[in-house]
Amino acid sequence: MQKHPGVEAPGVTARHVTARPRFALAALAGAQFTVMLATSIVNVALPRIRAGAGLSDSGTTWVVNAYGLAFGALLLAGGRAADLWGRRRVLLVGLALFGTASLAAGLATTSATLIAARAAQGVGAAAVAPAALALLTEVFPPGPGRGRALAVWGGVSGAGAAAGVLLGGLLTQAWGWPWIFHAVAAGALLALVAAAVVVPCAPAAGGGRFDLPGAATVTLALTALVWGLTGARHSGWTDLRVVAAFALAAVLLTLFVLIERRHPHPLLPPRLFTAGGVRAGNVLMGLLGSVWIALFFFLPLYQQQVLGSGPLTTGLGQLPLAGANLLGSALAPRIARRFGPTATVTAALLTEAGGLLWLSRISADGGYLTDVLGPSILIGLGLGIAFVQLTALSVEGVPRTDAGLAGGLVNTTRQVGGAIGLALLATLAGSVTAGAETEAPYLDALTAGYRTAFGISAAVLTVAAVLAPVLSGRVAGRAAGRDAARVMGRDEATRPTRRGGARRQGRSRPTR
CATH class of the missing domain: 1.10.287 (Helix Hairpins)
Incomplete structure (x- = not known):
């Protein structure tokens, strides 16, 4: 059986690691699904959380931002800790903290306690996400197997965000908003047990100190x-x-x-940005992330506050988006092999931008079938394909010693981009709504704010689509330069000498 470099540890051989890669992938994907679930599961329940916990307008936003900010701000630290102290160990500790904080959020009775628990959730997630992604790249070396594994990773990431809206609606309507956090805690416990049983141990890859x-x-x-x-x-x-x-x-x-x-031993060493597609992948992932979280924030609000849908109906309305996301993630490796990674990313970003542009035409007297369904399918397809390809680009060519850090960096750009994007778009949408209220009914003014958020999101992704060929071209140019240097080195080693012989590296010239 093929050995994978860098995954052996005392008591765990390479054969032991590769004998059950699918089980390890299932456990790691489950951990990522739970982390993404916690990102969006609160969105549908925000109106009831606000009433139940006594939140102000700014406090309601911080229920979302406290998690996203702690998650994004600490991902670099989590990735570096995974490299230094062992990825499996950091993964398990992160899942334990994540689950405990989720339980505390469900038991919270004050706004301060709830926001603090959400921040603690983010701290745990910041340890889980980069460690899990680094472990995935160890179990699946570069090649078609890794492509398929990243497709699963992308599928569960997007599906987790979309399923959070559905599950949030179901639980909020059935048992109340605290149960959305209890469900996340249960998911974290299952992921913890699965990871402890099937994810292989591996020695710490990095050196130095934190x-x-x-x-x-x-x-x-x-x-x-x-x-x-x-x-x-x-x-x-x-x-x-x-x-x-x-x-x-x-x-x-x-x-x-x-x-x-x-x-x-810097947290963010300069060498990381010269490896493979790290720089290009993170720039594009940051732009994608800046509209990702905002989408799952504004769309459920439009369905509930303008269209009058209940939490359950709103959650069910996210199923087409989740299904399209899973389909896009599954198709991403095949499309990339057929048309090339750059064309695939560009087309995916433009597809998602088209869906958001369609959403920017919503109206106060619209409906789900006419205003939400079609855009959701386009957005889901584009999001699934783009996420898989940009994740692969962001870890391409990274040495094993920096795998956890690379995973932390790409998650950081997505999460921090999402937190900044949500803050900016919420500010702009609120300003448009406040200005329109003086001349239009409240629902029309609210819809105008949402239209602005979706329209700007479409513009951001269009810019990302324009940048994708430029940035990917630079990555390809650097790779071609390295390949040419290696070829020149081989040519130099075998260049004929004046005496008609050939320079063979490692061989001495025969004596006469």
């Missing part, structure tokens, strides 16, 4: 940034607290750069 100052400064910087963006929605961009938050974020990010330059 960059605690770098992790602290970048986490605080991102927190200040998103807090400022969220506050701008309610207080305005010139509010003193908002300006102070932006200034603090700028100072901390500058400090982070200085720390990284001096630290012997």
